[in-house]
Amino acid sequence: MTQPANNLATAAVAPVADAPSRSFWEVAIGAYKRRIINRIAFCWILFLLLLAVFVPFLANGQPFTIELKRTVNGSETWLREWPLFAQLTALDLILLFVSACAVAYYFIFKRLGREYAEREKRFTARALALVIVIGAAISCSVPTLIWRTTPLNPYDYRTYQQMLQTGDARGAVFTVVHWGYGEQEPLRAQRRFEGPSRDHWLGTDGNGRDALSRLLWSSRVVMGIGFIAISISLAIGVVIGGFMGYFVRKVDLIGMRLVEIFESIPVFILILIFIAFYGRNIIMIMVILGITGWTGIARFVRAEFLKLRKQDYVQAAKAIGLPLHRVLFRHMLPNGLTPVIVVVTFGIAGTVMSESALSFLGVGVEPPTPSWGSMLNEAGNPAEEFRWWLAIAPGLMIFLTVFAYNIIGEGLRDAIDPRLNKIR
Amino acid sequence: MGDRFTFKDFVFIVCLLLVVAAVFLAMGQFNRQESRLNDLIAGVEGLSKAQQQQSQQIDALREQLKNGVAVSNNNAAQTPAKEIIRRKTADGGLYVYYPVAPTTPRDPRGKPGYAVGDWLVINLGSEPNYVTPYIAKDAYGSDVQDLVLQTLITRNPETLEYEPFLAESYEIIPAKLTYRFVLRENIWFSDRTPITADDVIYSFKVCMMPGIDADRAQSYLKKIKAVRKVDDRTIDIEFSEPYFMGLEVAGAFVEIIPAKHYQFTDPKEYNNWTDRLIGSGPYIFDKARWKKGQQLEMVRNENYWGPRPTFDRLVLRFISNQQAALQAFQSGEIDSHTPTPDQFKRLGEDAEFVKNNIVYKFKRPNSGYRYIGWNMRKPIFADKETRQALTMLIDRAGINETLMRGLVYEITGPFSPMVEQNNPNIKAWPYDPIEARKKLAAAGWKQNARGVLERNGQELSFALLIPSQNSVAESIATYVKEEFRKAGVDMRISPLEFSVLVEKLDNREFDAAMLGWTGGIEGDPYQIWHSASAKDKGSNFVGFINKRADELIEAGRKELDKDKRMKLWHEFHAVVHDESPYLFLHASMAMSFVNKRFKNTEPYPVGLNNSDWYVPSADQKYR
């Protein structure tokens, strides 16, 4: 009888040695990482993000470098040029810069962060770093934006090939996929709707453009639309849901009516109406997808805030007279956002699907912007022959991306709320 | 235990639901049986009516025989056979007289193996909403009407001349701006009421009445000053000003309807009739034979005043999906099919298919053309050198061969090369990018730092509007964008819904637009090319304002002499070619698949004419 008691006593009295305190998020991420499929999904999304950033260096009709024969002052010389870098657009540069800063931030401050014991200082340091980074990015990109909008270049891969053959150029280093997303095979070459070949690894589409290159470049469109649209939804949903949850009764009444209004028209039809009526450029599509997707987030935030407003710390904050926006955004929101992350992930998956569906129906992004959905459109027209090479690859990409996001969402939900998975 | 809802209860309820569903299905089945029975009864009734009429006719013949019949022999003097008269009258007009209603140049009667009978099943593509005369809103309605209604004059499909049809003669009287038509004797509607001048007057009255929804015809009929009855068979139609299309407007626009069946008090009442269609044509429209959503059956008019129509029935199916229509054609459910370019490419050139079917591909003068219009109000498009250079940058022949798969043909101006209005001496702008670049440089364009051509501080950068959801327009626009890019022209593609596109054109809020116009045998260029149409919301949305062109159009519209008129149109064509307000892309060819059992199916220049077709007795499918 003594032994168990002893153990119990020892267990109760002896302090737990040196276990570092882990924040809620660290616990959740740890639970998330345990399942291998979650890690794979996350890696896939990371891969797509990297693809979106680095695609100009992977699929481009311009070579990294090439020596061209030019006449200077009457005599012929070989000039080494760097066309790919010369043709980079402002968007490419911004993306590169931001991702470089993100990586730098992650490594530097993750390391540094461990050295600060107090949470407060860590937070300020991180915030300060982030502000510096973003400020630098913006200030560097503004002049780029001004003097470097999309340049027109008259050369494409076929022209370079010709020059190499006639001896007007030498020493060219091309990218892995040596086609841009807009370049077309010459009309008379009759290389439209071709199946996979040595030149075009995934074949060509209806205008003679390389399918693989368009597949890779679509990742930008899809990722961009996904993130930006969901950010807009998040902003609207959090604000409205928060107000609904905090001020009950009247505001809740009106807010719920607003939510019902947006939900009572089938979302897809609402999106169609907006796009068909107000324009198809990529910014409009992002905004429209954002405006039509906030209701789910609002419902969740409202539910959370309804729970939270009764908590002690909120009552205390109100009692000491903190201004409203501080109570909402500094105290309630960080705690209320936890389940919202899950909704956001599913929301991105839904946005990717919606954008592909819209492009498929012919009301998506404008040509020649590539999108997986519009590639599927060309493949699957039932009145014409079935072009399987244009159907399989983009569909697979959409599937894998949406699947990955769904797995991440599921994994996060299981990690955050383990009650769902266990029997109590 | 007894109260609970167990699994057995669930099964019981499901079985109950299945029984209820089965009852509903059985009721549906009863309905179908009843409608088939109704069809049967209608068929039998039709047969007995036909039999009655035949016995009546036999009785009449017997009567006549009783009264004696003179049999002529070759030597007896006969009344001389009347001849066709076509002569110019004293005051510069024209008098045309056809003693017998003209038949088509390839009239099947008399050809070897000609037999009456069989059905012709064609696909209308889409179900018409209205078939009432004059207010049909879509092309499908007028396809049905063409079988039932007839006009005073018709166009000969080969010579393209107008011949008097319901009229036995027409006369153009320039001095009085009048067209005089004399109706034939012995013509009647499908219920045997004779066609008189009163019916013609009434038809015009209805068509020109303001409350009637006949926008298409009314815009032309406005030029008619008066329609007068001279006597029981003669009608005078007077215009308010000389108009070169006057004969067509007076004689071929207004179909003749029987006055007694189309009486109404309020035009709105007329606008609401959807299926009142009675006329004098070779086939009869019967409301009962219109199976909504599936097909419309037209039966031969046994009382037809002309030669007996060949087919017993004409069945019009409504299959809108092109793939399903092709399958229906291949399985023999429909007898002719207009393939999409891709279908034609796949099958029309397949040896096996060509052996088992009749395949046609031909140029038609009235198929319309596709173009890119430059908004000439914008400074970048203001000078003709730039516009000509832009045209020369595009390999139009290449587009026709590859993107359009060789199913279109080249045009040089707003007229199809197959009509007389077209000036055959004009050669299209060649595909010459080097020359084009020289032209652009000569016009003052220089490449700036961005690689775009610039002049006076303005870049040659614009947006091309195309109708969205049109993959052909999109692929052409994509190709054009690439070609332009190589020369330093920055073009963006902006697909818009058609109604938005139209609004932008109306408000002149565009840089360039890719569209098409439908064509005609001899069209009136006023609406598109005259400067008066350039203001407000007229159809001259590119803003083509050219004094010489205006003069030529106005003179041509008034010129009633065809040769002089054609010379004017030819010069007009040269002016348009030089000014290049449009980049003329191409005109489409017509393609058709026809079931092998039909004979005499060769197309005319204007297209296939299925009143010429017949099926020899041995091959007839439907009896």
Place this chain on the structure above:
Amino acid sequence: MLTYILRRLALMVPTLIGMTLMLFVIVRFAPGVGSGPGGLGPGGDMQGNEARLEQIKKHQQRLGMVDAEGNKIPIYKQYFIWLDNTFKFWRVPMASNVRIPTPIPTGIDLGESMQYRKPVWELVKERVPTTATLNIISIFFVYLIALPGGMLAAAKRGRSFDVAWGLTTLALYSLPTMWIGSMLIGFLANPQYVKLFPAAGLHATDTRYMTFWQYSFDYMWHLVLPIITMTYAGFAYLSKQMRASMLDNLSQDYARTAKAKGLSGFVVATRHVFRNSLLPLITIATGIIPGLIGGSVIIETMFSIKGMGELAFRSTLARDLPVMQALGLISGVLVLVSYLITDLCYAVADPRVSYD
């Protein structure tokens, strides 16, 4: 309970007004609406300037944007006129032409479609059975497969079946509809590969002379591909709900007692726990009703099926405002009514739930 229902019904009215107003304003302020059919007259002929202006005026009059003289009507007035025309808040006594206002509408007139020239109600009547059939059959199969799957996953929690089932349904949910649809059509309905199924439509082109069994078989044969495309994505959510609620109930005392008594797992699951787990599924079942409008746009467009979704899509592209507004109204009413029915079902099924 009655007061709760009345309160909910009363709350539906502002929502409906808000929704129709939002739709109304969105579509009427958009470009391309007032210009009507193209500059070409019907029949493809070019029109003169005056004729075009006249055509635009007539079109706008039909839409209610412009009154009889051609003056523009302000947008709020347009909305009220539309409301007035749709819900007839008046009645006309027998022998006179006078309109007497009444507080409740005496009839509903949904207007006339501009592209089909038919009353909207007729269009809806034609197409609702098609969409309803598709949806009901699809829901039936979803339930048929997802419920047992969820139950099994709950029973074998944590083991390979559970994980595999979860992943599979999630994968199916992530498959894009148009991809699967075009692959199915491209490989299974294509004479170039395998022609097992028809590519489009719901009936063969000539069904007049088919017997009952031929007709039914032909109908079912045409339904196979669309139903497959509609159904596969639905397993995930339903199965997860079922599993979660089964797990909840399996941990309750009564279930453990039953197991301890010696009843087999199967009997416990099906006879005792199943019924109590049905509650969340009721919510989903009443979600069918809103799906009747526009829930299956892609499928109907791909397979050329004339259903409600296709009507909504075409009307949006053609800017057929009366149809769009009418569909919006119908859709709103259906959604709100289904929310109400869901809550009522909850209250009926679970006595613990009380709204008062």
